[in-house]
């Protein structure tokens with residue numbers, strides 16, 4: 001099921017939360033809406049779902065304009081960050097809920113429901129938890145059950161709003177890898193809201209970078225990282241340094257620098273402020289001669305210069321600046 005978003009605009013009072021959004025999401029794609037708080041990600045997701053009406057514009061599911069359709073008729077599954085499971089129901093009953101609520105004419109038999117719920121619980125790898133109640137689960141398990149519940153009614157589109165936002169960093173990482181693998185298996189058209197660039201890069205086929213109600217750029221994680229359309233995308237997609245050379249500012253990422261212990265042509269002098277081994281990489285903070293701003297440099301831990309580099313000592317650096325289009 002492809003999704004086309006056409007000229008969508010939405011205001012709350014005088015505030016334009018979405019300004020003429022156009023986007024095509026291909027069938028089976030996993031797309032992240034990425035941007036800072038308040039940029040309009042959730043509003044766009046709610047408009048796709050039919051939970052919110054745009055002031056202008058259309059939502060088209062696989063060639064059919066669903067703009068006038070109610071949320072119930074759009075066949076979308078949701079997982080929200082705080083989308084609580086029903087507390088008084090077991091895990092099994094939570095997942096079965098949507099199927100049991102179907103109109104009698106299309107409702108599957110209890111036997112079919114049972115098989116389906118078992119299958120879904122296996123898919124989220126929690127089939128041994130069917131008899132438990134939500135409060136007896138960890139946060140990560142609850143989110144997986146919420147996903148199984150969303151998938152039970154065989155939605156055509158899956159919408160996830162910061163589904164792992166409330167979890168600790170390690171569980172979050174595990175769950176997003178698991179989600180990416182699951183998506184590889186079932187290929188359900190999915191849209192996923194996050195403000196975390198690492199999450200977006202790790203999970204999605206394409207990323208939509210949003211800012212202040214508009215789309216800044218759409219592309220694969222590698223495209224956005226290597227060829228950002230503007231400074232906003234560049235800064236949002238990873239750590240960056242700004243360095244003044246004369247009256248020009250150059251931008252580069254921490255790994256886009258060479259360090260040397262002796263003066264070389266095209267290298268700038270700096271003071272070594274800090275050296276932090278972080279596992280596979282070592283992060284070095286340096287302050288260029290005559291400047292206030294501190295620059296971050298990242299080298300792989302076996303880089304030769306690290307053998308002799310010392311805090312407080314002079315170092316020479318050569319940025320490999322990034323080209324930003326536009």
Ligand SMILES: Nc1ncnc2c1ncn2[C@@H]1O[C@H](COP(=O)(O)OP(=O)(O)OP(=O)(O)O)[C@@H](O)[C@H]1O
Pocket residue numbers: 012013017035036037038039040041042043044195
């Ligand atoms: N129901 C509403 N009434 C008034 N303003 C709203 C409403 N919903 C959203 N907004 C405003 O619209 C803007 C976009 O909100 P939205 O929730 O879409 O942003 P977001 O990118 O999802 O942000 P976050 O990451 O913080 O959830 C925000 O400035 C928000 O305050």
